[in-house]
Amino acid sequence: MTQELIQLRDVTKTFTVARKAGRVRRRFEQVHAVDHISFTVAQGTMVGYIGPNGAGKSTTIKMLTGILVPTSGQVRVAGLEPSRNRVELARRIGVVFGQRTQLWWDLPLRDSFDLLRSIYRVPGARHARNMAAFTELLDLAPFLDVPVRQLSLGQRMRGELTAALLHDPDIVYLDEPTIGLDVVSKAQVRDFLTGINRERGTTVLLTTHDLSDIERLCRRILIIDLGHVIYDGDLPTIRRRFGDERTLVVDLEEAGPPIDVPGAVVDRVEGSRQWLRFHGHQLSASELVARVAERVRLVDLAVEETDIEDVVRRIYLTGRS
Amino acid sequence: MVETLAVYRRLIGARIRSQYQYRASFALFSVGQFLTTFVDFLALLVVFTHVRQLAGWSVWQVAFLYGLSGVAFSLADVFVSQVEYLPDHVKGGTFDHFLVRPRGALFQLCAEEFELRRLGKLVEGGLVLALACGRVGVHWTAARIIVTAVSAMSGAVIFGSVWVVGAACNFWLIDAREVVNSFTYGGNFLTQYPLPIYGVVLRRILAFVVPLAFVSFFPALYVLGKHDPFTSLGFVRFLSPLVAGATLVVARLAWNAGVRHYRSTGS
Numbered sequence: 001m002t003q004e005l006i007q008l009r010d011v012t013k014t015f016t017v018a019r020k021a022g023r024v025r026r027r028f029e030q031v032h033a034v035d036h037i038s039f040t041v042a043q044g045t046m047v048g049y050i051g052p053n054g055a056g057k058s059t060t061i062k063m064l065t066g067i068l069v070p071t072s073g074q075v076r077v078a079g080l081e082p083s084r085n086r087v088e089l090a091r092r093i094g095v096v097f098g099q100r101t102q103l104w105w106d107l108p109l110r111d112s113f114d115l116l117r118s119i120y121r122v123p124g125a126r127h128a129r130n131m132a133a134f135t136e137l138l139d140l141a142p143f144l145d146v147p148v149r150q151l152s153l154g155q156r157m158r159g160e161l162t163a164a165l166l167h168d169p170d171i172v173y174l175d176e177p178t179i180g181l182d183v184v185s186k187a188q189v190r191d192f193l194t195g196i197n198r199e200r201g202t203t204v205l206l207t208t209h210d211l212s213d214i215e216r217l218c219r220r221i222l223i224i225d226l227g228h229v230i231y232d233g234d235l236p237t238i239r240r241r242f243g244d245e246r247t248l249v250v251d252l253e254e255a256g257p258p259i260d261v262p263g264a265v266v267d268r269v270e271g272s273r274q275w276l277r278f279h280g281h282q283l284s285a286s287e288l289v290a291r292v293a294e295r296v297r298l299v300d301l302a303v304e305e306t307d308i309e310d311v312v313r314r315i316y317l318t319g320r321s
Numbered sequence: 322m323v324e325t326l327a328v329y330r331r332l333i334g335a336r337i338r339s340q341y342q343y344r345a346s347f348a349l350f351s352v353g354q355f356l357t358t359f360v361d362f363l364a365l366l367v368v369f370t371h372v373r374q375l376a377g378w379s380v381w382q383v384a385f386l387y388g389l390s391g392v393a394f395s396l397a398d399v400f401v402s403q404v405e406y407l408p409d410h411v412k413g414g415t416f417d418h419f420l421v422r423p424r425g426a427l428f429q430l431c432a433e434e435f436e437l438r439r440l441g442k443l444v445e446g447g448l449v450l451a452l453a454c455g456r457v458g459v460h461w462t463a464a465r466i467i468v469t470a471v472s473a474m475s476g477a478v479i480f481g482s483v484w485v486v487g488a489a490c491n492f493w494l495i496d497a498r499e500v501v502n503s504f505t506y507g508g509n510f511l512t513q514y515p516l517p518i519y520g521v522v523l524r525r526i527l528a529f530v531v532p533l534a535f536v537s538f539f540p541a542l543y544v545l546g547k548h549d550p551f552t553s554l555g556f557v558r559f560l561s562p563l564v565a566g567a568t569l570v571v572a573r574l575a576w577n578a579g580v581r582h583y584r585s586t587g588s
């Protein structure tokens with residue numbers, strides 16, 4: 001049985017901000033950071049929550065954790081109302097804000113974990129078991145005794161993830177957990193999250209600007225812009241709807257004019273190499289290759305999927321128009 | 322409760338360890354705190370080289386007020402005054418972290434900013450109080466001892482509440498630090514002297530608005546066996562714990578309302 005662990009119904013968050021108007025006068029303006037959002041997240045899923053800067057992602061997460069009180073609408077997480085039952089809910093959730101640390105800056109990493117253990121009242125045996133598991137999975141051992149302020153970004157992020165998960169939360173919110181990480185650290189973080197989700201059934205809600213995170217981790221994505229959810233679905237569907245175009249790259253025996261072939265358009269020509277754009281659901285790649293081969297002599301070829309970045313950029317743009 | 326205390330001990334332990342590297346300056350600070358406040362007390366003694374009495378209060382009676390007020394104030398200073406740093410945590414975004422953990426945000430904030438050096442003033446206040454108790458020339462019945470002890474605690478609660486209410490203003494982006502300081506640091510000074518020396522407006526404020534008169538003045542009337550110049554209602558001198566309870570409720574409401582009004586930061 002799947003259970004809706006997170007529920008938002010018609011949720012709004014409005015900030016009143018002062019804008020300068022003239023020298024001393026100030027005008028007050030309403031910013032609708034989150035504007036009538038509704039969605040649910042079933043237990044055990046990994047959801048990517050994406051959108052351009054200022055879309056309202058962090059604001060949503062802050063309402064889900066009880067940091068911010070919604071202006072209107074209803075939020076339920078694990079059956080609780082976050083802003084009213086914040087302390088009770090806190091035991092069941094973990095949070096990583098990629099931009100800042102929740103670790104004790106001047107103390108060895110290990111001390112932060114000990115402090116969190118007592119703050120969260122985690123039984124000693126369970127703490128030891130989790131520590132052993134995370135130390136292995138995230139390779140923490142080399143820097144457990146190093147003060148947090150001396151850790152590299154990647155090391156610190158591994159510490160943050162451990163800190164957010166040591167008390168076995170049902171849900172973990174990750175607000176840009178891979179920001180600034182190199183490819184190796186990113187891969188490590190992603191593998192770790194996949195493992196946690198699979199083995200412990202932890203529900204994960206993840207925001208990121210790195211869409212390859214989403215590609216690797218999340219079956220479902222929610223796209224938000226200007227406070228509205230503009231897309232909610234899975235990645236294959238989104239590709240089909242917004243980014244079905246693929247590109248066939250061919251190397252010819254000799255340079256020539258753009259190939260004229262039905263079902264494809266030549267995008268670019270560079271010497272003997274040509275790029276042909278075509279619609280994936282109208283024409284299969286092999287069919288196109290066959291058609292091209294009838295017309296010219298091929299040396300080499302490759303099919304490129306449209307970059308997910310492109311797809312999402314297109315969605316952001318249509319959402320705003 | 323016991324468990325919460327254990328967490329508190331661990332948190333301030335961590336805080337002290339992270340300041341350990343500045344050990345020398347820590348020692349200097351504590352001694353400095355002790356000395357500055359001790360100079361305060363010397364000033365009081367100097368006043369009494371010119372006058373025998375202040376509004377009918379002898380030097381050791383005023384010293385009793387001074388000590389009682391000092392202990393109450395510095396208890397609040399040691400354990401609660403850290404709320405002053407709330408704006409830093411709001412701006413730095415660390416307040417968000419307090420809110421996502423299963424402990425009170427105020428509790429975490431005060432533990433996180435704990436400073437051992439504030440103990441210097443507590444020691445000084447305690448010494449002066451002990452000295453005054455020996456010299457005021459009253460017979461120390463159990464009731465007097467209990468009223469003194471309870472007043473010190475109540476006074477600490479009253480001072481602490483003022484700090485919390487003032488800090489809570491920050492949630493509405495109101496910087497009330499100056500006003501708050503005049504009732505905490507300033508209030509500490511005010512409560513070192515007998516109430517009759519102040520003008521009527523200030524007296525009313527201290528009795529009814531920011532009830533600092535209950536920190537030291539009213540309980541001292543009982544302990545020192547003095548006549549109450551303002552009211553014939555004898556129970557007023559025992560009201561401190563009730564007044565402390567009331568300020569605590571106000572502080573709690575203000576803080577909770579503030580947290581619900583908290584808007585975090587945009588990035």
Ligand SMILES: Nc1ncnc2c1ncn2[C@@H]1O[C@H](COP(=O)(O)OP(=O)(O)OP(=O)(O)O)[C@@H](O)[C@H]1O
Pocket residue numbers: 015016017031032033034051052053054055056057058059060584585586587588
């Ligand atoms: N505390 C605040 N006070 C005023 N305005 C705010 C506050 N927090 C967020 N906002 C505004 O609300 C909108 C949404 O911000 P939010 O931080 O939720 O965006 P985001 O999707 O997380 O963006 P990013 O990808 O840049 O992190 C923005 O216009 C932002 O300026």
Ligand SMILES: [Mg+2]
Pocket residue numbers: 057058059175588
């Ligand atoms: Mg954000």
